[in-house]
Amino acid sequence: MITGALQVAAGGQPLLLTRRGQQRRRVFRPPQAVASDAAAAATANEEGGKVALGGSGVAVTKLGVGAWSWGDTTYWNEFQWDDRKLKAAKGAFDASIDCGITFFDTAEVYGAGISGAINSESLLGRFIKERQQKEQVDVAIATKFAALPWRFGRGSVICALKASLDRLGVSSVELYQLHWPGIWGNEDYLDGLGDAVEQGLVKAVGVSNYSEKRLRDAYQRLKKRGIPLASNQVNYSLIYRNPEENGVKAACDELGVTLIAYSPIAQGALTGKYTPENPPKGPRGRIYTPEFLTKLQPLINRIKEIGESYGRTSTQVVLNWLVCQGNVVPIPGAKNAEQAREFAGALGWSLTADEVEELRSMARQVKPVIGFPVEKL
Ligand SMILES: NC(=O)c1ccc[n+]([C@@H]2O[C@H](COP(=O)([O-])OP(=O)(O)OC[C@H]3O[C@@H](n4cnc5c(N)ncnc54)[C@H](OP(=O)(O)O)[C@@H]3O)[C@@H](O)[C@H]2O)c1
Numbered sequence: 001m002i003t004g005a006l007q008v009a010a011g012g013q014p015l016l017l018t019r020r021g022q023q024r025r026r027v028f029r030p031p032q033a034v035a036s037d038a039a040a041a042a043t044a045n046e047e048g049g050k051v052a053l054g055g056s057g058v059a060v061t062k063l064g065v066g067a068w069s070w071g072d073t074t075y076w077n078e079f080q081w082d083d084r085k086l087k088a089a090k091g092a093f094d095a096s097i098d099c100g101i102t103f104f105d106t107a108e109v110y111g112a113g114i115s116g117a118i119n120s121e122s123l124l125g126r127f128i129k130e131r132q133q134k135e136q137v138d139v140a141i142a143t144k145f146a147a148l149p150w151r152f153g154r155g156s157v158i159c160a161l162k163a164s165l166d167r168l169g170v171s172s173v174e175l176y177q178l179h180w181p182g183i184w185g186n187e188d189y190l191d192g193l194g195d196a197v198e199q200g201l202v203k204a205v206g207v208s209n210y211s212e213k214r215l216r217d218a219y220q221r222l223k224k225r226g227i228p229l230a231s232n233q234v235n236y237s238l239i240y241r242n243p244e245e246n247g248v249k250a251a252c253d254e255l256g257v258t259l260i261a262y263s264p265i266a267q268g269a270l271t272g273k274y275t276p277e278n279p280p281k282g283p284r285g286r287i288y289t290p291e292f293l294t295k296l297q298p299l300i301n302r303i304k305e306i307g308e309s310y311g312r313t314s315t316q317v318v319l320n321w322l323v324c325q326g327n328v329v330p331i332p333g334a335k336n337a338e339q340a341r342e343f344a345g346a347l348g349w350s351l352t353a354d355e356v357e358e359l360r361s362m363a364r365q366v367k368p369v370i371g372f373p374v375e376k377l
Contacts, residue, residue, distance in 0.1 A: 049100065049347075051329065054257045055228035056204035058174050060140045062323060062347055064103030065096045065340060066262065066333035071111030071118030075283050076335075081116055086123075091337035093127040097137055099344035105233070105260070105331045107144035107179055108164050125168035141168060142175035142260075142331075144208060144233075147182040147189055157192025161201055176202040177233055178218075180209040180374040190218055194225045206231030206260070209374045212247035219255050229257050235371050236261035236328065238270060238303075238318050238363045239296070242371055253327050261322050264330035265315055266369070269293070272300050272314040287369050299362045306355055312345060317359075319346030324356045 050059035069076035070089040077085055096102070110120035121143060131137050143164050145157055161176055176196055178189050193205040207218050210232050219229040232252055236243045236259065243249040243259060252259040265271055267280070269288040274280050276290040276297070300314065307317040315332075322330045323346065334340035351359075 051258070053175060053204050053206070053329075054230035054255075056175075056230040058140065058204040058230065060103035060142075060174065060329065061101050062329060063101060063319065063343055064105050064140075064142070064260070064329060064331040065092065065101055065343065066331040067104055067106040067120045067124050068110045069333050069335050070106075070120045070123045072120065073111070073114050073117040078282060079116075081111075081118055085335070086118075088336040089123060090127055090130075092334035092340040093124070094131065095337035095340040096334065096344070097131060097139075099341055101340070101344055102138055103140045103142070103174075103329070103331070105142045105262075106168075107146070108160060108167075109144075109146045109179065119167055121164055121167040125170065129169055140174040141170065142177060142206075142233075143168070143173055144177045144179035145189065145192075146179050147186075149183055151182075152184070152188065154188045154192035154195055157189055158195055158199070158201070161192075161196050165201065172201050172203065174203045175206055175230060176204075177206040177208045177231065178210075180372070181207075181211075181214055181377045183377070186214065186218065187221065190221045194222055194227050197227050198225075204228075204230035206233065206257075208233035208260075208262075209372055209377075210234070210248070211375065211377070212251045214377075215248060215251050215257065216255070219257065229255070231258040231260050231329075233260035233262055233331075234375065235263050236322065236330075237264050237266045238299070238321055238359060239266050239366050240368050240371065241360070241363065242368070242375065246375075249325070249327075259328045261328050261330040264322050264332050265318055267333075269296065270300070270303070270314065270318045272304055292366075292369070295366050299359070299366060302362055303359065306351070306359070310349060312349070313342055315342050316346040317351065319343060320349065320351050321356060321359055323347070324351050324353075 049061060051062050052059050071081055073079050073081050104124055106120045106124050108121060111117040112119055128139050145160050165171060182189055196202045197205055215232050222229050234243050234248055249259055267284050268274055274288060274293060276294045279285050279290050279293055280288055303314045303317050307314050319330050319332060322328050332343050334343060
């Protein structure tokens, strides 16, 4: 699957910040747990509808909302951004907050540098500020460092992070992630992440698109500084189960690293709204072709049937399936309020173990789509 990163590169205790206009610089305190039993700590921390990100002590809602499409003109939005889409994205943000979903994922490269695009971080920052003018909201922001080939040294991480904080209009974020592995190596970037924690610029640090080996190396390097690796954000859905097959999910569970699942509804393909007769338009149409959607249909039908038995939509079933895997926080992308509201209904109930396995077994009949090549670096 082509992802935003690729497109744009060519293109405690709940420690959530109370974001009220004025920002507080926070003092570095050693994170809570680095030990291999951090998984148990994360489970124990699960309370009040939130879950700890690995051993970091940062708690987020069990589902977050992805903001890649906000302002983007490279992959989403028919290559055009306008006021109507802006209002819809703001609606998605507000509806998420109204439904109690307060974890948002963005990246410096989302909506960056392309004509007509608006940076997703700037939009998220604006939405937070506008909401805070009405009431106090506790929002957890995750953003990402683009490991571009011309970025060298640990200082490049701090430099990029400060620019992100500027666009977001905050003095720190809850989670800072390396968006994809660096082609020249990752040690400097990981040291930069550690510096960011120690400087109080971020509460927790994570990686994204990291293989099992890279994940273990990153975990060990940060552990030497007493900093837990909080998360690995990877492509994971019912029809893209690579993390189950390549050792990433098992390593996350073993190390107590939260797996943040991106493209969890397969970019809309698992919602049931796209059919062989009505495939998605634009770049997604090259991935979710009529032929692919035809093979997907039996699974889509069963998802719908199971959803009906719970009074839930297909979207809610496939997101619940991910939550049922344990140690997984899905971050579906919402373009409008209706989509965001639907996500909230993925929580607060559970598929049975039999249903989880039945869906996995049906999904095995569908040949997976191509993933982001950097996963294999
Ligand atoms: N780390 C990485 O490399 C990476 C890569 C990709 C994504 N991500 C993150 O993960 C987030 C989510 O991934 P994603 O956006 O690729 O895919 P996704 O969450 O699987 O799909 C999002 C798309 O599905 C459609 N949709 C959403 N809710 C729906 C609903 N209730 N009913 C029907 N259709 C619905 C929308 O598009 P339409 O309405 O146009 O169909 C929406 O843009 C991103 O926003 C980003 O934060 C990270």
